[in-house]
């Protein structure tokens with residue numbers, strides 16, 4: 001077996017030393033943040049700081065026939081960002097904002113930038129300006145996501161009438177398998193534009209992204225507790241009344257008849273630009289940890305406290321962009337274990353299921369029956385809406401769906417993992433029975449039949465990847481799993 005030093009020498013990687021994580025003979029292991037279930041050994045970890053360093057790394061790997069994997073903030077949970085034995089490129093040093101066109105609301109930044117820095121930059125640049133620009137959407141539940149990672153999963157937020165992130169991307173710069181720079185937009189290399197967004201890093205490395213911003217708005221939060229069988233109708237009413245964002249966070253108490261059937265319905269309505277902003281209550285890290293600890297140990301109280309908190313914020317005002325920022329502790333799993341005195345190693349795995357909106361109530365009734373035994377407790381769950389994505393090559397939003405998100409507590413034993421995998425597959429089956437689908441980002445537990453039904457483009461996506469990258473320069477364990485599945 002090659003030692004790391006020999007590997008580096010054999011691969012000619014010494015030329016990349018300034019941004020190579022050289023740790024002598026030590027093994028390099030990487031893992032995802034949220035589930036901590038994708039521990040992967042890579043051969044080298046590169047942290048390029050510029051577009052040229054990124055391109056140089058690809059050219060060198062291409063010359064030496066080495067596989068490359070690319071990671072952002074490591075929040076995906078199916079092994080999309082790591083490939084065993086690969087050169088893993090950590091993009092988080094690519095953080096500069098390159099330009100901000102205040103006339104057109106276009107902002108260009110390097111792909112390793114995370115949302116808070118991007119937002120800070122344009123807020124600073126627009127201080128004192130009356131009509132400001134802001135992001136349309138980002139993920140909820142955490143902020144430490146890179147732009148590159150967000151494009152590659154084609155993410156969404158809690159917009160009530162928004163398509164996934166592709167709809168906010170003006171253009172990006174890709175480094176292809178030969179290390180060449182390829183500009184991508186709807187008019188320039190449109191096929192690559194459509195395939196790399198939502199393409200999980202398999203078409204090339206995204207080095208820069210230009211986002212189309214939207215007018216920043218002041219919003220008022222309107223909160224109610226409603227039943228899930230009326231959620232679809234209530235969402236439609238909110239949209240008709242001009243509300244822009246919203247979600248429905250359902251009861252997680254499997255012992256209650258309200259489990260998944262009652263929830264906190266919070267929507268955000270634009271208000272006048274000159275309306276005063278009220279002082280706002282926000283959940284800080286400690287509040288968030290307390291709520292999570294309760295959700296692990298007493299889900300009835302956790303939901304009650306959550307609902308009380310939200311109801312107490314009814315009428316508060318927020319900015320449309322900063323309101324999408326949220327507390328998240330990357331080491332939550334360990335901290336919670338210590339806080340509640342649990343011996344079991346555990347973490348949360350997320351899944352996101354899509355169903356036609358009129359089927360939401362019915363889906364939640366069946367999902368409640370499925371999850372009620374509590375073998376895999378629901379720690380958090382919410383419903384949002386998505387508009388049909390008619391652009392990306394591998395679209396997850398094939399229709400205008402209701403999106404149901406479950407955070408399931410998973411014990412890190414073979415039995416615990418299997419219980420979660422079974423629950424995820426069963427939830428996907430409930431979606432399929434209703435013409436729905438699921439998100440590829442969170443795990444790779446789906447069977448081939450489920451993948452094919454929910455993502456009918458998948459085999460064509462793998463073929464297209466081969467067209468652009470015949471030598472499989474860009475890889476991940478996620479890709480290897482599906483390459484074998486569809487072989």
Ligand SMILES: Cc1cc2nc3c(=O)[nH]c(=O)nc-3n(C[C@H](O)[C@H](O)[C@H](O)COP(=O)(O)OP(=O)(O)OC[C@H]3O[C@@H](n4cnc5c(N)ncnc54)[C@H](O)[C@@H]3O)c2cc1C
Nearest residue numbers: 072073074075076080140146148149152155156200201206
């Ligand atoms: C707590 C939590 C909340 C979440 N909430 C949401 C949500 O509300 N909505 C939603 O849509 N998703 C959500 N997600 C999923 C998340 O948006 C995706 O996993 C996203 O891809 C993570 O970005 P990242 O920077 O961590 O990328 P990583 O997980 O590191 O990578 C994700 C993918 O992007 C690729 N990639 C990264 N950088 C580049 C690059 N420069 N060029 C090419 N490919 C690249 C990787 O290879 C990989 O395939 C959530 C995840 C967690 C853990």
